[in-house]
Amino acid sequence: MGLFKRNPFGHILFLKKWLIRIMGAMSHRRFRGFNELQIEGSEIIKNLPENNVLFISNHQTYFADVVAMFHVFNASLSGRGDSIKNVGYLWNPKLNIYYVAAKETMKSGLLPKILAYAGSVSIERTWRAAGQDVNRQVRMSDITNIGTALNDGWVITFPQGTTTPFKPIRKGTAHIIKRYKPIVVPIVIDGFRRSFDKKGLRIKKKNILQSMEIKEPLVIDYDNESTEDIVKKIEFAIEQHPSFLKVLTPQQIKEQEELNKLREW
């Protein structure tokens, strides 16, 4: 027992709280200020249990996606409806929020190392490392660490494991779901790629329409559905199934163009 309370990963919660407060205050304007993040579904956040929740999302930038989610989750928990107005919601942030990240990304500099303290469950990707295709074994400790995080709270994951859109969903996510049986909440984000650089640290363009849609939890029969079925469900839920690339109706194209106008830079 030390002087400070720690989480199951040994992180001192007092430090984690200050890190979130400071990073949150510094990043708030990126989502409400010179950009205006459009949020949908924040009431879903309010009704979730304290732990064993897995958020699955499409992925656009290394760091900004997760930072935006920390804002939205905490704002929703402090009673804001689809809004991150008034950053006071970060004074007492939810401390048991984690995110799954590539180990190499979280070790790639001082800032990522600091951000990791805010809740990274860092894992080794089995199929890609240092920009090369590789083929390596899943590490058991990576899986159990995700289990530990789920047991303690909420976990954000990007099942495609890369910021390239329409890449396949990694099967590992489905295995995790069958094994730990979390509530699975899909999230679809957009506009991050245009407002930030690849890492999500530099601002590429202001006044970009950013959006985050939180969807109803997936209905999953954990024991009887196959990993393939679950992968398919995830693909549709986070709108990364190839069919989302297919021919659109003239009405849909018109709507897309309207939206793209708002994203122009």
Ligand SMILES: CCCCCCCCCCCCCCCC(=O)OC[C@@H](O)COP(=O)(O)O
């Ligand atoms: C309110 C603000 C509170 C601040 C909380 C800190 C949040 C830390 C954000 C860190 C998020 C890291 C998330 C996962 C990053 C990741 O692992 O991305 C995949 C890339 O590696 C590889 O992608 P690619 O190069 O496209 O194949």
